[in-house]
Amino acid sequence: xxxxxxxxxxxxxxxxxxxxxxxxxxxxxxxxxxxxxxxxxxxxxxxxxxxxxxxxxxxxxxxxxxxxxxxxxxxxxxxxxxxxxxxxxxx
Amino acid sequence: xxxxxxxxxxxxxxxxxxxxxxxxxxxxxxxxxxxxxxxxxxxxxxxxxxxxxxxxxxxxxxxxxxxxxxxxxxxxxxxxxxxxxxxxxxxxxxxxxxxxxxxxxxxxxxxxxxxxxxxxxxxxxxxxxxxxxxxxxxxxxxxxxxxxxxxxxxxxxxxxxxxxxxxxxxxxxxxxxxxxxxxxxxxxxxxxxxxxxxxxxxxxxxxxxxxxxxxxxxxxxxxxxxxxxxxxxxxxxxxxxxxxxxxxxxxxxxxxxxxxxxxxxxxx
Numbered sequence: 001x002x003x004x005x006x007x008x009x010x011x012x013x014x015x016x017x018x019x020x021x022x023x024x025x026x027x028x029x030x031x032x033x034x035x036x037x038x039x040x041x042x043x044x045x046x047x048x049x050x051x052x053x054x055x056x057x058x059x060x061x062x063x064x065x066x067x068x069x070x071x072x073x074x075x076x077x078x079x080x081x082x083x084x085x086x087x088x089x090x091x
Numbered sequence: 092x093x094x095x096x097x098x099x100x101x102x103x104x105x106x107x108x109x110x111x112x113x114x115x116x117x118x119x120x121x122x123x124x125x126x127x128x129x130x131x132x133x134x135x136x137x138x139x140x141x142x143x144x145x146x147x148x149x150x151x152x153x154x155x156x157x158x159x160x161x162x163x164x165x166x167x168x169x170x171x172x173x174x175x176x177x178x179x180x181x182x183x184x185x186x187x188x189x190x191x192x193x194x195x196x197x198x199x200x201x202x203x204x205x206x207x208x209x210x211x212x213x214x215x216x217x218x219x220x221x222x223x224x225x226x227x228x229x230x231x232x233x234x235x236x237x238x239x240x241x242x243x244x245x246x247x248x249x250x251x252x253x254x255x256x257x258x259x260x261x262x263x264x265x266x267x268x269x270x271x272x273x274x275x276x277x278x279x280x281x282x283x284x285x286x287x288x289x290x291x292x293x294x295x296x297x298x299x300x301x302x303x304x305x306x307x308x309x310x311x312x313x314x315x316x317x318x319x320x321x322x323x324x325x326x327x328x329x330x331x332x333x334x335x336x337x338x339x340x341x342x343x344x345x346x347x348x349x350x351x352x353x354x355x356x357x358x359x
Contacts, residue, residue, distance in 0.1 A: 008249060009247040010246055055270040056269045056271060056272060063331060064331055065331060068331075085317075087244075089220070089226055090132070090286055
């Protein structure tokens, strides 16, 4: 499966400035690992040591928070929209 | 219309003529108290639109002074205000816009010792702060005090806005959305990364819209949704935010029953 993953501005310095990345995988975990394969710096920004998403990073599959689906095991399919969203605090 | 002065009937005419607002809604606005935390990029448009709408009592919380680098987006303040406390400059701007508004200023940084007392007497709270410790503190304080919280955040070209309201059963809180704050040094702040000035206007104006709707009791608030805005692409998107049953604050077995002071760790 090829899914377009939206990268927020705060993380783009770890993706060579790219706002979207085509990633391959059948679930969220595989997508993230594919992004990490392309951009190794990305890993620590989204994943904790235990391989789970940081608790201040949300991933939305088709606008639903994957924490309320199957977490990083949430299945994805061609044409799905996946977005990564970190907490921001600016005011 | 006996409740309004002649001037008020003219000043608020365009609101009063809206069937959804009317004289009844305008009276609610004049009787309402709204606390705006942060008199900066977001707090500026929020306070200005609330003042223009005739919110009767506006609380402004900030502990900073106006800096020249603020003026690219913080439209409560002008060039001559550089060096003045933001609450003084902000209060002056609000009073000049609408003398109906009673401005209450709090020259403080919110912490566990003063947050609940500061919230007292206000009907709605707006988060326009610039750091994570205040965001978590304000979330907890508003939940414990049962005050609706309209929260916004901006970074570079992107903004986020949502409303939490304990009185609505389905409402999540900030901890449901982001369970724990980022670790130190993992998130740059606006000073390091920049922020697009007019973005503050877009997000702050949406926050003001939410407040005015909540006070008037009209429309549908952003409870349960996070509105995302990308200024570079002029694109809005809404994602679902569900109440987390395991949330340490608003979940079924809450662990947080008093306010917590987080370290100054990041974001600011």
